[in-house]
Amino acid sequence: MDTGSPQDTGPDASQSTIEAAGGEPVWIALPPGLLKMRRLLLVVWLGLITLAAGLVPGLLAGPAWAAFALPPLALLVWGWVMLERNWRSWRYTERADDLLISRGVLWREETVVPYGRMQLVEVTSGPVERHFGLASVQLHTAAAWTDATIPGLDPAEAERLRDRLTELGEARSAGL
Amino acid sequence: MTAPGGAEASKATAETAETAAEVTEAAAGVTEAASEAAAGVTEAAEAAAEVTEASETAETAETAEAAEASEVAKTATDTATEVTETASETAETATEVTERRLHPVTPLRRAWAPVAVLIGWAVHDPDGAQRHLTRLTTTTLLIGLAVLVPAAALYGFCSWWFTHFAVTESELRIRTGLVFRRVAHIRLERIQAVDVTQPLLARVAGVAKLKLDVIGTDKKDELAFLGADEARTLRAELLARAAGFAPETAHEVGEAPSRQLLRVPPGVLALSLVLTAATWASLAAALVVPPVLWLVTHSLWTVLAVALPLLGAAGASSVGRFVAEYDWTLAESPDGLRIDHGLLDRSHETVPPGRVQTVRIVEPLLWRRRGWVRVELDVAGSSNSVLVPVAPREIAEDVVARVLPGVSVPGPAALSPAPRSARWCVPLWWRGYGLAVTDAVFASRSGLLRRSLALVPHAKVQSVRLTQGPWERARGLADVCVDTGANKTVRARLRDAAEARELLAAQAERSRTGRRDARPDRWMA
Numbered sequence: 152m153d154t155g156s157p158q159d160t161g162p163d164a165s166q167s168t169i170e171a172a173g174g175e176p177v178w179i180a181l182p183p184g185l186l187k188m189r190r191l192l193l194v195v196w197l198g199l200i201t202l203a204a205g206l207v208p209g210l211l212a213g214p215a216w217a218a219f220a221l222p223p224l225a226l227l228v229w230g231w232v233m234l235e236r237n238w239r240s241w242r243y244t245e246r247a248d249d250l251l252i253s254r255g256v257l258w259r260e261e262t263v264v265p266y267g268r269m270q271l272v273e274v275t276s277g278p279v280e281r282h283f284g285l286a287s288v289q290l291h292t293a294a295a296w297t298d299a300t301i302p303g304l305d306p307a308e309a310e311r312l313r314d315r316l317t318e319l320g321e322a323r324s325a326g327l
Numbered sequence: 328m329t330a331p332g333g334a335e336a337s338k339a340t341a342e343t344a345e346t347a348a349e350v351t352e353a354a355a356g357v358t359e360a361a362s363e364a365a366a367g368v369t370e371a372a373e374a375a376a377e378v379t380e381a382s383e384t385a386e387t388a389e390t391a392e393a394a395e396a397s398e399v400a401k402t403a404t405d406t407a408t409e410v411t412e413t414a415s416e417t418a419e420t421a422t423e424v425t426e427r428r429l430h431p432v433t434p435l436r437r438a439w440a441p442v443a444v445l446i447g448w449a450v451h452d453p454d455g456a457q458r459h460l461t462r463l464t465t466t467t468l469l470i471g472l473a474v475l476v477p478a479a480a481l482y483g484f485c486s487w488w489f490t491h492f493a494v495t496e497s498e499l500r501i502r503t504g505l506v507f508r509r510v511a512h513i514r515l516e517r518i519q520a521v522d523v524t525q526p527l528l529a530r531v532a533g534v535a536k537l538k539l540d541v542i543g544t545d546k547k548d549e550l551a552f553l554g555a556d557e558a559r560t561l562r563a564e565l566l567a568r569a570a571g572f573a574p575e576t577a578h579e580v581g582e583a584p585s586r587q588l589l590r591v592p593p594g595v596l597a598l599s600l601v602l603t604a605a606t607w608a609s610l611a612a613a614l615v616v617p618p619v620l621w622l623v624t625h626s627l628w629t630v631l632a633v634a635l636p637l638l639g640a641a642g643a644s645s646v647g648r649f650v651a652e653y654d655w656t657l658a659e660s661p662d663g664l665r666i667d668h669g670l671l672d673r674s675h676e677t678v679p680p681g682r683v684q685t686v687r688i689v690e691p692l693l694w695r696r697r698g699w700v701r702v703e704l705d706v707a708g709s710s711n712s713v714l715v716p717v718a719p720r721e722i723a724e725d726v727v728a729r730v731l732p733g734v735s736v737p738g739p740a741a742l743s744p745a746p747r748s749a750r751w752c753v754p755l756w757w758r759g760y761g762l763a764v765t766d767a768v769f770a771s772r773s774g775l776l777r778r779s780l781a782l783v784p785h786a787k788v789q790s791v792r793l794t795q796g797p798w799e800r801a802r803g804l805a806d807v808c809v810d811t812g813a814n815k816t817v818r819a820r821l822r823d824a825a826e827a828r829e830l831l832a833a834q835a836e837r838s839r840t841g842r843r844d845a846r847p848d849r850w851m852a
Contacts, residue, residue: 261793263835294789294810
């Protein structure tokens, strides 16, 4: 139970501390694949909606009604910009004893999960994500509110993170 | 023995050989008599003792044959002890998994269901029910009964017959189901709480329901019903085993002695409910809304459809709460905190030490003059939430100090209020927010009229979050959320952003190190 302190982690500690000299953790950003995937999905769906909203009234009721295509088009442009801001806001860092995840532009959220509290680590990858070579890592603790997910990672990095978190979680296991 | 001659040695050899043969025989006997394992154990042990004596004799003999013989004897002893071990193992498994059945009245627990269905149908469609009733002849009635009653009886009997439970050293096993088998192994050291409840009819029948709160168990994992005394002894045994007492002594430990901490007098409980605004609000709604609806719609069904749930809610929040919280007794014992309550349905809950995730001290507006508070608690995987329905503040704080050892409830002066700029985010109510972090707990207060102070021991914090909306960022504020294992989140709202950031780091550190001083899962071991 009493394995929480960094002193008794032994050889582990040297490789786990990737903190800069100033004590500030080194943040890792997400790879660009996630942004690419989200933008593609946005363009595909909103593009279809724009086409439908423009063509159907335009052909049936006259060219002026094609203006219905403008709101989805505006949404597409706005979404294009927002997706990048959101993607930029995601970052995480592995500290000696906990994992830090920071995200959000307007509603910012920063989550700290001590390794010892991890119950299970999950790597998931849907069909679209797999096509883009992405995987997400999700951490579960005994609290359902702990929503610690890191999306859009490189599969190799996701697996490395999973193995490392599992190992650290075992070493510092504390349960409820 | 002191003067070893050849004859003596050979004699010893012969003896050891004989005893070895005996042992082998005994061993064979043991393996054969698997059902009479206990008897086998004693036999094997006796044989082993004999062999040891013989080998001692042989060791004194200096001849080579004697030494050889002693070796033979030794191997014989080894096999004998091995056999003893296996025999005792079989004996253990034989005694360990004594499967028990529930109380024989159990099949009757759902006997009212078909009757209820019939009544519901009759109420729903009175004309149709009457038509069908007149068409029923005596013969069809008799045939129906002749089919239904044995079928129901058979179902009830089977569901009772095929439900077994057993208490092993570390687990409670429940085996149930005839067609779809289900075996649940519940680990005792993970018990979060144990409840023995007696609904009114069960009290009449002298039976009780035993429920273990372990994270992830569902409703099927309760033992309903057991004899009232059996339920009590089983609870004591489960708690003793969960506490880490040896299995042999777990039976004898029995019910741990308890010391009463608090008993809520019925008068105080009634007055506290009278002074609760929610009671009056639901009563007022039930009395005002139906007449108004009648004036507007003149439709009896609409009024009934609205009035009945409202009346139900009003009843539940006044009379229902009084009945449920009547004679609330809180006692302390080595195996946890005992909570006994109820007027009609009695329930006896036990929360083992170190299982409480969050404690809330709630202070409604009208109670403030009398200095009364209500104490609520969260235990993972448990639905129990009230610790003390009403008590003077000092007594309640004393109880909290026992539930969370080493914790003193921070007073109003110890809480640092939200900064003044918070008034732009949450007008008026920002005054209710307050935060105090002590060595042992994270304490956050919220609410202006109905004040609520939530306490989370650092060891129970699963993760810490900092959230900041656009409004809060404009004012330089942030919220700190602390997640616990009971799926509850305690928020310290509207803190200064820099302070919140420091708090986030410090709280993560404290939650990590806080576990070090926490009690073990088996608290007596």
